[in-house]
Amino acid sequence: MRMRFISLLFVLFLSGCAELQYYGHAVSGQLDVLSKRRPIPEVINDPTTKTEVVQKLKDVERMHDFAISDLSLPDSDSFRSYSDVGRPYVLWNVFATPELSLQTKQWCYPFLGCLGYRSYFEKAYAESVANELAQQGWDVHVAPSPAYSTRGFFADPIYSPMLRYDDLVLAGILFHELAHEKIYFKNDSELNESFAVAVQDEGVKRWLVHENKPQYYSEYVIEQQRDKQFVDLLLKYRKQLEILYESTQSNNQKRIKKLRILNSLRRAYYKQRAEWGGYAAYDHWFEKPLNNARLAPVGTYQGYSSAFAALIKKNNNDLLLFYRQVEKISALPNKERRTILQKNLNSD
Numbered sequence: 266m267r268m269r270f271i272s273l274l275f276v277l278f279l280s281g282c283a284e285l286q287y288y289g290h291a292v293s294g295q296l297d298v299l300s301k302r303r304p305i306p307e308v309i310n311d312p313t314t315k316t317e318v319v320q321k322l323k324d325v326e327r328m329h330d331f332a333i334s335d336l337s338l339p340d341s342d343s344f345r346s347y348s349d350v351g352r353p354y355v356l357w358n359v360f361a362t363p364e365l366s367l368q369t370k371q372w373c374y375p376f377l378g379c380l381g382y383r384s385y386f387e388k389a390y391a392e393s394v395a396n397e398l399a400q401q402g403w404d405v406h407v408a409p410s411p412a413y414s415t416r417g418f419f420a421d422p423i424y425s426p427m428l429r430y431d432d433l434v435l436a437g438i439l440f441h442e443l444a445h446e447k448i449y450f451k452n453d454s455e456l457n458e459s460f461a462v463a464v465q466d467e468g469v470k471r472w473l474v475h476e477n478k479p480q481y482y483s484e485y486v487i488e489q490q491r492d493k494q495f496v497d498l499l500l501k502y503r504k505q506l507e508i509l510y511e512s513t514q515s516n517n518q519k520r521i522k523k524l525r526i527l528n529s530l531r532r533a534y535y536k537q538r539a540e541w542g543g544y545a546a547y548d549h550w551f552e553k554p555l556n557n558a559r560l561a562p563v564g565t566y567q568g569y570s571s572a573f574a575a576l577i578k579k580n581n582n583d584l585l586l587f588y589r590q591v592e593k594i595s596a597l598p599n600k601e602r603r604t605i606l607q608k609n610l611n612s613d
Contacts, residue, residue, distance in 0.1 A: 294386025342420035354409035357391035362557040406558035440468035463573030502530040572606035
């Protein structure tokens with residue numbers, strides 16, 4: 266790991282001056298997280314550790330064992346330690362899109378390729394970058410994250426913000442992040458996240474069966490159905506925006522109709538909420554002004570998750586066969602990847 270870190274530093278010195286501040290922040294933030302790691306058994310056995318943290322970490326150990334044995338996820342050094350980062354989230358991700366486009370701004374990195382967002386370890390730093398981009402005319406969105414994965418580059422810990430979630434969410438986060446270590450689509454955030462979401466959902470379902478908690482499974486199914494309805498709603502209006510931006514209308518006409526579509530989305534959500542009997546778990550999504558950058562990650566995280574889920578079924582729920590097929594797809598050009606996934610979804 267020392268040689269990797271030295272190589273990374275060498276690349277940083279070759280970068281342009283405008284990037285050095287960010288890379289310095291990223292290296293400092295990563296080292297801070299790593300310096301706070303402690304082996305999970307050590308934290309559990311520490312008499313000063315809070316009881317609720319001990320129980321959560323014991324649950325994490327069982328979830329991790331399950332992920333390896335039953336989900337065939339990587340048996341790596343990741344998530345075998347605990348890092349108390351001392352803040353509500355570990356990262357804040359900045360998304361940016363042009364005013365009249367849903368194409369996310371791409372940031373490119375050594376070893377990782379290009380991603381449709383940039384991550385910051387400090388909320389104030391992320392917000393300052395977002396404000397600067399907004400002043401340049403970009404639509405922006407700052408999304409907090411309780412966890413992230415370096416895909417095994419470092420031994421990722423369990424981050425303290427993860428522990429405030431209930432067991433199902435915690436299991437989902439763990440399975441999601443381990444999925445990123447399993448398979449990686451270079452320069453393709455959408456398929457990376459969609460794949461991880463599909464593995465996450467399948468993993469949680471199997472975890473509940475393993476835990477013999479059918480009552481939680483029924484609740485989980487209801488929540489998943491609501492999640493899908495909410496995401497489908499967002500994707501519906503996202504599609505309307507895509508069609509609008511690709512049209513030959515003037516930019517002024519597009520701006521006017523963009524506002525109409527976003528206002529229609531807000532009204533449609535409140536109608537959906539009423540149909541749910543007032544279930545308001547997604548209200549926070551509408552607390553800030555709607556824009557392209559708010560909708561862009563929706564496509565990133567959910568766009569092809571159904572296609573990957575269909576692929577699991579087509580492989581008779583055999584995850585090893587599923588992973589092999591996904592590995593083959595990941596080696597294809599971006600367009601061919603999507604064509605194959607869409608065919609599997611349409612034939613499901």
